[in-house]
Amino acid sequence: MSRREYRVRAVLTVWLTWLSLIGTGGASWAATQDASAPRLGAAGTVAPGVGYREFSLKGAHGPVLGHLLTVDLRDRRVSVDLLYPGAVGARAKISQLAEKQRAVGGVNGDFFNIAEDQHPGVQATGAPVGPAVAAGRALKAAVPDGQRFGPALPRGATTEDVLAVGTNRVARLDRLSLEGSVRTEEDDDLPLAGFNEYALPVSGVGAYTSAWGAASRLRATCGTDTDRAASCSRTTVELTVRDGRVTSLRNRPGAGPIPRGTVVLVGREQGARDLRRLAVGDRVRVTERLRSQRSGALRCALGGFPILRGGRALDGLDGTTPAVRTAAGLADGGRRLYLLALDGRAAYRSGLTLAELARAMRKIGAVDAFNLDGGGSSTLVTRSAHSAHATVRNHPSHGEERAVANGIGVFVRS
Incomplete structure (x- = not known):
């Protein structure tokens, strides 16, 4: 060549x-x-x-x-x-x-509450499974693992896992857990088990704010922590708190928009019995926050x-x-x-x-x-x-x- x-x-x-x-x-x-x-x-x-x-x-x-x-x-x-x-x-x-x-x-x-074939008369909420943060504001916490939609989780993963971006502009994998309570005027503290979720833990109390929207809160009392298709609880209560005082109490969770400054508390099983100790006019203070596993404030997060x-x-x-x-x-x-x-x-x-x-x-x-x-x-x-x-x-x-x-x-x- x-x-x-x-x-x-x-x-x-x-x-x-x-x-x-x-x-x-x-x-x-x-x-x-x-x-x-x-x-x-x-x-x-x-x-x-x-x-x-x-x-x-x-x-x-x-x-x-x-x-x-x-x-x-x-x-x-x-x-x-x-x-x-x-x-x-x-x-x-x-x-x-x-x-x-x-x-x-x-x-x-995120995966979301897309259908409710197992619960006749209960409407799907469209709410996501995991935590959500938008513009630095916590919108919701995670449902119990057994209440999620989507494929099986890999070993060690939970519904609290999130993809997040911090206020420092750095993206990360993180985990957000709910911390909160319902404090009465007798200084009794009821642990808060849910925050704007379509499914509450068994015997838990959940808080719903204006961020939830107008969707029915009845779905929150259906299923169990391990079985999404389980029947709805027969022991429920919904309590409305406005300006720090109880303004109404009913046996069945309702629907409709929640005004700013108002918190709706939904309880099932023992959580419902605990809420029934309160009466219209009682002072109540509800607190909630999402605790990050990693340090640094969040700009946004989703499940x-x-x-x-x-x-x-x-x-x-x-x-x-x-x-x-x-x-x-x-x-x-x-x-x-x-x-x-x-x-x-x-x-x-x-x-x-x-x-x-x-x-x-x-x-x-x-x-x-x-x-x-x-x-x-x-x-x-x-x-x-x-x-x-x-x-x-x-x-x-x-x-x-x-x-x-x-x-x-x-x-x-x-």
Whole structure:
């Protein structure tokens, strides 16, 4: 082979290699050698510090198509907050929430109380499973583990697990537990077991505020801590506190908006018996707060469950059942956020198992990852800063968006 022929062949080899990388959207060489690694499409810019791209992946059950937002929290113009309909017990489409709150991107969030087939006459509230914090304000606490919707939790996870972003602009995996009490004028303290939740622990007392919305509170007294489908309690009470005094008491939880400055207390079993010791006119002080397992004030938080910690998948992740998924991943010490949603079910889009999802998030670059609601809820949207309308980037499972409880919104300050 002549020196000229050698040089031509070398240039041709480099050129073909470059073309192959462009075909995978700039994916790493290692990724092109691994059939299970996401093949990233061309990167685009949604707004400063926010990127979008499509990807494809060969799962164990068939090919998968997905969509990815990359959020750089080191950019001071970029922030993240909760998307939600303005009430805990309500639902809306992610595109509508993004448009209303002026987000440039977002994905759906927590699992939620979607149906109540086991409890005739009881309406689903639409409220999310886990804790929720928006704009630094605690909206709700977590329901008991046995009352949750969604796939089985991996070992060690609970409904108190959250994906959070601190006021320091750093994202993290955390856990939020409820601390609170109902103090009477005799200085008796009743522990508060629930806060704006669609399901209360057995024998517990829960507080409902204006953040709950107009949804019925009856669902809170149905099921048990281990069986969501168990019958509703027959021993219940609802007590209204206005300006620190009991103003009404009834045997059955009600519905309708709760005015600001008013707290509605719902008790079941022993919690109901404890509340019945109070009378109209009695002084009552209700306190509640969400205690974070990690230090640092929170800007926002929402529920789901972790699937990746420190680059390692959690034990007990389902490796057999594929589904359409939504997930969030963290990198760069929490200063980079990945938001992922898969295309909906079709003959060639069977989805990923949770174990596959964890591996995919790691190969994308996440060190920690958090699974969110999937199936018909999976939605990823973007919105140009110059447009009033958000675009749904993935293909939802049923051909259109599902109204959901909340989501993760990305915002850019001009």
